[in-house]
Every structure is written in C-alpha cells, then in structure tokens.
Amino acid sequence: xxxxRATTEGGQAVSDELSSTTVTQSVPVVDMPRAEWSRxxxxxxxxxxxxxxxxxxxxxxxxxxxxxxxxGKYVRAxxxxxxxxxxxxxxxxxxxxxxxxxxxxxxxxxxQACGLVCRLVLRRWDTRKLFCAAYExxxxxxxxxxxxxxxxVDLEEAQKFFWSQHTPILEVTKLVGIAPVxxxxxPDGKNDRKLIx
Ligand SMILES: [Zn+2]
Numbered sequence: 001x002x003x004x005r006a007t008t009e010g011g012q013a014v015s016d017e018l019s020s021t022t023v024t025q026s027v028p029v030v031d032m033p034r035a036e037w038s039r040x041x042x043x044x045x046x047x048x049x050x051x052x053x054x055x056x057x058x059x060x061x062x063x064x065x066x067x068x069x070x071x072g073k074y075v076r077a078x079x080x081x082x083x084x085x086x087x088x089x090x091x092x093x094x095x096x097x098x099x100x101x102x103x104x105x106x107x108x109x110x111x112q113a114c115g116l117v118c119r120l121v122l123r124r125w126d127t128r129k130l131f132c133a134a135y136e137x138x139x140x141x142x143x144x145x146x147x148x149x150x151x152x153v154d155l156e157e158a159q160k161f162f163w164s165q166h167t168p169i170l171e172v173t174k175l176v177g178i179a180p181v182x183x184x185x186x187p188d189g190k191n192d193r194k195l196i197x
C-alpha cells in the first residue's frame with residue numbers, strides 16, 4: 001500500500017493508495033465523467049489549488065504532471081468521490097485504462113472518507129481515435145492487401161505511428177490510406193486495477 005498526503009494552499013488535501021489486491025466482482029459500477037476542474041498555478045506553472053467537481057475525474061496536463069514529478073509527486077489525474085466528494089489522486093503508477101472510453105469498469109475504488117467501494121468507469125481517459133491503415137506488400141509477383149488498426153490522437157500521429165512500425169518500399173510497397181474508424185478495440189480485460197483514495 002502506498003499512502004501519500006499533501007495539502008495545497010487554498011486547495012484540498014489529496015491522498016492516494018494503490019493496491020494490487022484482488023477484490024470481489026459484486027461491487028456496484030459507477031460512471032465517472034471526465035471534467036476540466038478549475039486549477040490554479042503559481043508563476044512557475046506548478047499546481048497549488050484545485051476546485052474539484054464531485055463525481056468526476058480530471059486528467060492533469062503534461063506540464064502539471066512534470067512539475068509535480070520534479071517535486072517527487074507522481075500524479076496522473078485527480079478524482080472526486082461520487083458519494084462524498086473526497087478528493088484523491090490517480091498516481092503515476094496507475095495502470096492506465098487504454099480502452100478508448102469503451103465504458104468497461106477500469107478501476108476498483110475505495111474511499112477512505114465515506115467507505116464507498118465500487119468499480120469506476122473513468123470516462124474518456126483515452127481520447128485517441130481508432131484509425132485503419134490500408135496498405136500493400138509485395139512478395140515476388142504477388143501483391144497482398146492488408147489492414148491494420150491503430151489508435152492515435154489525429155491522422156498525423158497515426159501516419160507517424162504507422163511508419164514507425166513499417167519500412168517503406170522494402171516492406172510496404174504502397175500505403176493506400178489511413179482513415180478514422182467508428183468504433184473501439186475490445187479492451188484487454190486482464191488488468192486488475194484498484195484505487196483507494
Ligand atoms: Zn467518499
């Protein structure tokens with residue numbers, strides 16, 4: 001168990017615990033929408049106060065995460081208990097639910113302030129879209145068509161990602177195109193996550 005507590009000027013005390021303990025599957029599932037909480041920064045850009053929205057979670061920016069990390073605090077996001085609004089942090093070590101907003105419960109949650117135990121659906125954690133790349137390869141005289149699915153924030157990132165995985169001309173003789181796809185990949189259900197705040 002990891003416990004960390006920090007009180008920020010004008011803000012709320014935040015704490016987190018993370019455990020890999022297996023929990024029962026019979027706990028209720030609670031939808032946790034993503035929200036942009038008001039956040040206040042010092043002149044150096046470090047986060048010093050927050051204005052949480054009950055029952056939502058807020059992803060910190062890369063700059064905010066970086067500033068906290070340089071102070072020895074590894075925080076990826078903040079969340080507010082849906083029952084009592086107690087604020088907790090999602091630690092940097094949290095196994096990020098990269099299921100693209102699929103809606104599957106992706107964190108076991110326990111609030112130490114009110115005792116609520118549930119499974120959270122952290123909505124819109126992963127805002128990447130699904131793209132499909134259509135391309136051709138050649139083996140001798142034979143041309144084969146392929147499709148490959150990948151997640152990326154935008155088309156530019158999808159193209160970069162595709163070419164980081166494939167060699168032009170030698171392997172991929174023709175990239176027919178990359179286009180957004182409506183839908184999500186089926187997430188990997190093997191990961192077990194638990195958040196205690
Ligand atoms: Zn609570």
